[in-house]
Amino acid sequence: MKRLLCAGCGCWCDIKRRAMLLNGVTATLFFNNSISTAQILSMSVFFGGNRMNSNYVTFNHPDENLGGLSNLNLDYPIAVNGVRMPTAEHLFQGLRYRSAMIQAATISVEHPISARRFAASKAFRDQTCERWRQNQLEIMEFCLKTKLLWNWVKFGRLLRSTEGKTIYMLSTRNEYWGVLACNDGFVGKNHMGQLLMKLRDELLSDNNEHLRTLTPPQHLDLKFLGQPIQAKDRRDHVRQVGIRTTEMVNALRP
CATH class of the missing domain: 1.10.357.40 (YbiA-like)
Structure with a gap:
């Protein structure tokens, strides 16, 4: 499972969870290694960041x-x-x-x-x-x-x-x-x-x-x-x- 330090909350956030929060297609791409951790973070900010x-x-x-x-x-x-x-x-x-x-x-x-x-x-x-x-x-x-x-x-x-x-x-x-x-x-x-x-x-x-x-x-x-x-x-x-x-x-x- 991919994990990294989140700049926003300072905790070790689960990138798998971020993918699931976006949508099923994104999660599938992530688990198949067709989409990167950086792309997940980018989309999570777009869909769920400050707005x-x-x-x-x-x-x-x-x-x-x-x-x-x-x-x-x-x-x-x-x-x-x-x-x-x-x-x-x-x-x-x-x-x-x-x-x-x-x-x-x-x-x-x-x-x-x-x-x-x-x-x-x-x-x-x-x-x-x-x-x-x-x-x-x-x-x-x-x-x-x-x-x-x-x-x-x-x-x-x-x-x-x-x-x-x-x-x-x-x-x-x-x-x-x-x-x-x-x-x-x-x-x-x-x-x-x-x-x-x-x-x-x-x-x-x-x-x-x-x-x-x-x-x-x-x-x-x-x-x-x-x-x-x-x-x-x-x-x-x-x-x-x-x-x-x-x-x-x-x-x-x-």
């Missing part, structure tokens, strides 16, 4: 169109308690642990895929915070709001571009955060897509003032590098930014 139509948008690869919806995209840095991180994924994986040492090591990893793998390593997996296990959706929502707070113009524009459309995060194996493509559409819970749509709809509402401040859910007692996560109020900053370019926003980030 938009009249009813829905899909995303997977962080470096392609709509890739900013992914927490693996490095163009949306964030900050918590004055500490800057490359992505919201770093924060989500760091909050998996209460240990300040493990958190610091996780957020210091440059790439979000590597940070995810580091946080899931067997060396300290048994130290995973039970509240993180039980409240992943709420914690991820907090991370996405943090991403928007620090990237109000750029991420906000991307979310607005999906107005009225269902957002699906495509995956090759994760039916919890994303969906799997099949002949009849998509299969999976799509929790990431659901959270993004919720955030988008809040942003598009007449009153989105609450998104310009960020307070962690108190009942989760989130700690970051040994300290409680402090509330952040950027209302004045967002008003001043207005319609300035993203480059100017970057200059104002911590």
